[in-house]
Amino acid sequence: xxxxxxxxxxxxxxxxxxxxxxxxxxxxxxxxxxxxxxxxxxxxxxxxxxxxxxxxxxxxxxxxxxxxxxxxxxxxxxxxxxxxxxxxxxxxxxxxxxxxxxxxxxxxxxxxxxx
Amino acid sequence: xxxxxxxxxxxxxxxxxxxxxxxxxxxxxxxxxxxxxxxxxxxxxxxxxxxxxxxxxxxxxxxxxxxxxxxxxxxxxxxxxxxxxxxxxxxxxxxxxxxxxxxxxxxxxxxxxxx
Numbered sequence: 001x002x003x004x005x006x007x008x009x010x011x012x013x014x015x016x017x018x019x020x021x022x023x024x025x026x027x028x029x030x031x032x033x034x035x036x037x038x039x040x041x042x043x044x045x046x047x048x049x050x051x052x053x054x055x056x057x058x059x060x061x062x063x064x065x066x067x068x069x070x071x072x073x074x075x076x077x078x079x080x081x082x083x084x085x086x087x088x089x090x091x092x093x094x095x096x097x098x099x100x101x102x103x104x105x106x107x108x109x110x111x112x113x114x115x
Numbered sequence: 116x117x118x119x120x121x122x123x124x125x126x127x128x129x130x131x132x133x134x135x136x137x138x139x140x141x142x143x144x145x146x147x148x149x150x151x152x153x154x155x156x157x158x159x160x161x162x163x164x165x166x167x168x169x170x171x172x173x174x175x176x177x178x179x180x181x182x183x184x185x186x187x188x189x190x191x192x193x194x195x196x197x198x199x200x201x202x203x204x205x206x207x208x209x210x211x212x213x214x215x216x217x218x219x220x221x222x223x224x225x226x227x228x229x230x
Contacts, residue, residue, distance in 0.1 A: 033218060042119075042205055042221030043158070088157065102148075102173070103219060107157035 004032075004089040004106030012112040019076040021109040023089030024069075030092050032065055032072050033103065037086045046074075046087075079113045086110045118142055119222040121206050127228045134193040136225050138206030140186075146209045147189040148173075148219065149181060151202040158205070164189055196229045203227070 007022045023032070031050045035043040049056045049065045049072065056063045062075040076083055090103040118141030128134055138147060149161040150173075160173030162181040170181050178200060180192045193200055204225045211217035 040223075042223045043207075043219075045218035045220065048218060102160055102163065105150075105158040107155065 004091050004104065006087070006089055006106045006109040008109060009107070010110045010112070012114065013079060015079060015081055015113055015115050017079055017113075019079050019083070019111055019113070021074045021087050021111070023072045023074070023106055025072075025089075025091050026070065027091075029067075032063075033090045033092065034061075034063060034072075034074050035088045035090060035105075037088065037108070039085075043088060076111075079111075081113050081115045084111060084113045119206060119208060119220060121204075121222040121225050123225060124223070125226045127230065128196055129230055130197060131195050134196050134227065134229075136191045136204055136206075136227070138189045138191070138222060140189075140206075140208050142208060142210075142220070143186060144208040144210045144220075145186070146211070147183065148207040148209075149179075149189065149191045150205045150207065151175065151200075152205060152224070153202050161191065161204075196227075198229050201227060201229045 004023045004025045013019055029051055031048055033048045034046045036046055037043045047058045047061055047063050049063050051067055060077045065072045086108040088105050088108045090105045092103050120139045122137045146165055148163045150158045152158050159175045161175055161179050162170055162173050164170045164183045167183055182190045206222040207219040209217045209219045
């Protein structure tokens with residue numbers, strides 16, 4: 001069953017603008033991860049934020065996590081045409097052994113950055 | 116990039132035929148996963164492996180079987196392919212079951228069409 005739900009489903013912006021994508025989930029988590037998928041390629045891990053963290057940065061990426069609202073956001077600053085891709089959140093419950101250790105992926109946000 | 120090779124990359128076959136997809140890794144990671152990706156459903160887990168000859172079912176395992184006789188190879192078999200199994204299949208690996216500490220690394224997928 002799907003855990004994370006990304007919003008919006010699609011986003012179109014101009015180069016240089018910021019892009020914000022949101023992810024909501026239903027059950028308690030141990031961590032939340034964001035992945036990028038370019039057309040025709042596999043998913044690439046971007047960033048992982050643990051449940052006891054509120055914000056994390058990696059280059060032009062900023063991720064926030066609000067466990068009280070069961071939501072996360074991914075901000076890409078000063079976007080580039082090369083950022084055009086689909087972005088997925090994935091939640092991990094972090095339990096050793098059993099299916100609880102698996103990641104559950106959302107359906108993704110399709111980002112288009114126009115030059 | 117993590118050393119993950121999926122083969123074949125594209126396959127077209129007929130309903131009722133058996134199909135085997137191969138995932139080969141050079142990272143010596145213990146955990147391997149098979150996902151399918153479909154429009155409107157995101158990424159869904161089919162089967163996973165936590166060691167040689169150790170496998171378990173995921174969310175959408177009906178109609179699929181897997182085998183892992185060596186650390187580096189994880190095979191996904193459709194015993195009698197159906198049109199509903201037309202999809203893009205991704206293999207992923209991780210070093211640690213606890214996804215709190217390790218992201219998953221993905222291959223570039225196999226596009227399977229069943230006519």
